[in-house]
Amino acid sequence: MKDYIQIGIEKGLISFNEDKSRIKYCYQGKERNYNNPEEKVQALTFLQLILDYNYPVYLIRLFVPVTMGSEVKEADIVVYGDELCLRPLILVECKKQEVSEAEFQQAINQAYSYAFALPGEVKYVWVTSGIKNEYFEVDKTQNTRNQLPDIPQYGVQEIANYKYVYGAEHLPKEDGKQRFFDLSVIDQADLTRRFKQAHEALWAGGQLNPSEAFDELDKLIFCKIWDERKPRKMGEPYDFQIITISKKEEKDEHKRRLKENDNLYNRVKALYEEGRKRDAEVFRDNIRLTPEKIRTVVSYLESVNLGETDLDSKGRAFETFMGSFFRGNFGQYFTPREIVKFIVDVLPITHDSKVLDTSCGSGGFLLYALNKVRNEATDYYPNYKNDAKQYAKWFPYWHDFAEKNLYGIEINEQISRAAKMNMIIHDDGHTNVITSDGLVSDAAIKERTGNKGFEYGTFDFIITNPPFGSNIRQTEQAYLKTYQLGKKEEDWLAVKAKAGDNTRDGQQSEVLFIEQDYLFLKEGGMLAIVLPDGILTNSSMQYVRTQLEDWFRIVAVVSMPQTAFAANGAGVKSSVLFLKKWPKDHTEELESKKKSFEAKLLKDADYIAKRDLWDREIRQKQKEKVDSLKSHDLKSATAIKQTQAYKEWNAELLAEYAAKIDDLKSTLIDNYLARKQKELPDYPIFMAIAEDIGYDATGKKTAVNELDIIGEELKKFIISLDRI
Known part of the structure; x- marks a missing residue:
């Protein structure tokens, strides 16, 4: 991304005071308050006119007085067609980045009123918020608005009907000929604002509710990414942009816009259908937006290069936007980034690992696993961006992992779609994210989705934060009776066995997820799971702990602070358990010895x-x-x-x-525990308590994250397991 401000300083076009609170436009000799959000947009636009559109600085005037009846107002920027600055050519109206769609349309009206009030023939109007731009040709003899894809560069007389083309920087430059633009890489904050404002523009009019608007925006982001991935010749225009129709082709302004919208709708729909053929699970229903609404969204995203934008930046932008929308009603679907990072960092996940999250929510664990493998790839191929041979080796390294080895299950369809989009934003990995109850059998999942990868006993790692506290009842879910932990525990001190069905009336979802994860893991595979502390401490949950001992080698228990999930609306004290699945014969031996x-x-x-x-x-x-x-x-x-x-x-x-019976039972239990401790295999368990994990109860960042230190030690401990 071009740093216009830094280039402007180096070229002597602008300067700042020491604390950067004041900006000076050097040629114009005007100083302004740079803390004003509109001033930041104005400075950027001023520099773009010089650096991108090649207008000499002496043709540009700032804060030009405009007489409106009895009032005198200021046009932000006027570009003139003559050295004496008597013939205004382009009028620019600048608004702050956070401007709403309705306010932006008001700004267009304001810019037109200034253009008509200025003396001379203003030929073009550019309205910008820095993240949204609209360009118009002005004809003072007629009250019409002919929208253009851009304003002309210096010396250019004729404008093409599109602005963005593939490989624009490699096209030859000719005097008097329009220079096209390629898509731009932007930062996280800018991309987050674009996502948010496009979303707000979809629902603000009341035609869609925010939830529906989110789904429709997801579809268009998908189309945008798919358009960038399409193979193109140098100089070929992108489809996901506003392409205008000339006045010669259609004189009527209203009909012209309708045709432009229909053309855009057809191009976007074609992108959507092309992508959907490759993966029908991403979006099952059609785009439900009007052509005009599609145009609105495209105007926010058409200039952005999502493919080349830094993975972490675009991932954070989408998650921030998604989180701001969903977190109120769906907070449970978001595991804090610090906990996700801690869990994935300590596990020895590689590109050969098969990884699953049985309740993946918005896909945080899957994304970190994907990024871990991608970082592993760059360790092997550090110059992949500049070396075609390295790129050819690097790309399959992580892409094959994303396509074949990364799996997620999410019961909420809307969140599942968001997870898929989150993966697409991060350059794939969405193919094996499915919408399903994570507690149904692998056979049921395979039958419903046709995805044969969801096979019991095949996963190397399961990383998950299951929903807490949901009571799965036998009357509602018949699969409860298929779970060992869905049955009433056998009491070895009971005198008489109870006859009849031993299925529980209900069981906590997190308990059943432990067993489901055990079934999906291969022998020697590892499970990292966030669980409420009640499972580890309550006497009524002893049967769960006993089963855990039989199924898994307990590798580590890391206690989280009470506030770990407070910002997401949950106050349950929890811990992260790291468990390694015993071989079947070892489990059978343990169970036999205990009996x-x-x-x-x-x-x-x-x-x-x-x-x-x-x-x-x-x-x-x-x-x-x-x-x-x-x-x-x-x-x-x-x-x-x-x-x-x-x-x-x-x-x-x-x-x-x-009392006599209790005394006898207590003695037997003590003897049992002593016998078990003496005769069953003993092994070390990594234990840690994290009191500060990088954020407080409100989600605000703190200076210390003890998980970083704990993680380094736990990583060493896990590596040493094979030697213990």
Whole structure:
């Protein structure tokens, strides 16, 4: 991206005071407040007129007085056609970048009123906010607006009906001939503003709600990216731009605009259909915008080169825009970037790894995995941008990973589409992002999507932050009974097994995701999962922890602060668990040994016999008590059992034996834990507590991120696992 301000300083066109609060236009000798948002746009436009359009600085006047009836106003910039600056040629109206679509249209009206008020024949009007530009040919003899794709450069008499062409910088330059422009790389903040303002322009009129507008903007961004990827000859115009029709072809202003809009609509629709053939999962429905609305969006994005814009910048821009729109209602779909980065950084993911997120939300984990592989590729091919041979090796290195090895499942269709677009923005990786309940079987997923990659036992890494607290009920989801953790846990200290269906009435979604992730992992594969601390600490969740021990080698537990998800609307204290799937025979051996421990402890303690004896003692004592009271009160046994005296006595009796049973159970559990600790394989577990993770409860950045330090140590620990 050209740094106009720096070039302007170097060429002596502008200068600044020490704190850059004041700008001076050197030739004009005028000094202005640079903190004014409109002044920043005006300075940029002034420099573009000189550096891009080649107008001599002496033909440009700033803040030109315009008499409007009894008032005197100022036109921001006027470019003159003569050295005496008597014949105004171009009038430029500058607005701040954050101007709304309605305000921009008002600015066009204002610019026209200035053009008609200025003496002489103003031939062109340029209205700009820095991120949106519209150009017009002015005819004072007729009250019409002939929109142009650009203003003429210095010395150019005839303008083409398009502005942006592929490889414009390599085309020969000829005096008096129009110079075309190629697409420009812009920064994150500028791109974020364009996304936001295009979105607002779609819904502000009330025809679409913000959610529908987001979906439609997604489709057009998809078309924009697809247009950039199309092969083109040097100098061939892009399709995703406003291409005008001359007055010679259509005199009527209204009909001319309708034809331009229809042509644009057809070009965009063709792009959409061409891209959709390659991946029907990206967008299933058609573009639902009017041609005029499409024109509005195109006006914000036509000049931008999304393909060449830095991956992190455009990714952050889309996520910032997406986050500002979705986070209020869909905060749970966004895992904070610091946590995502920490998890992906410490795992040894490579281009050969098969990676899955079973509840991928907006795709944050997948994007970081993709970028990790891309960075790995650039380590091997550092000069890929300037070396065709290196590029040929580098591109498949990460692109094949994105296309074949990166998978995501998201239940919310709108968020799923956003995740796909997020991946497309990052140069692919969307093919294997599907809309589905992440807890249905792999067979059900494959049948519905036709994607054979979602196969149990095939993934090297699963990185995920499942939804917390959703209760999956058997009456609503029949698949609950297929989960081991969807069944009532077996109590080895229970005297009698309960008959009938042992499926739970319901189970927390995060618990079921643990099992689903276990099923998707291959042996030796690693799971990094964000879980509520209740699973790690609540006594009622011991059966889950026991199952975790059987299924996984617990690699690490990293505790997050209470505020980790507060900015996203969740206050649940959580931790990140890193787990490595045991081989099947090892799991079976663990389960067998535990059953053996339990059986031997029960036998050595004569547990069943003692429980039977105590049950008989209770029944005998209850009978003796009833017989004693019957002989005294001459009441029936049933009547006696209903008396307050008997109920109090019986409660004390049952409490006495319950205490005996609890003492025996406690002893057996202690013996079981001691036996397990002594005889089962022991291994080190990485434990850490992060109190500051780079942002506070409101999401505001802080100076310290302890996850960086923890991550470096955990990375070393994971690498050393094979040696432990």
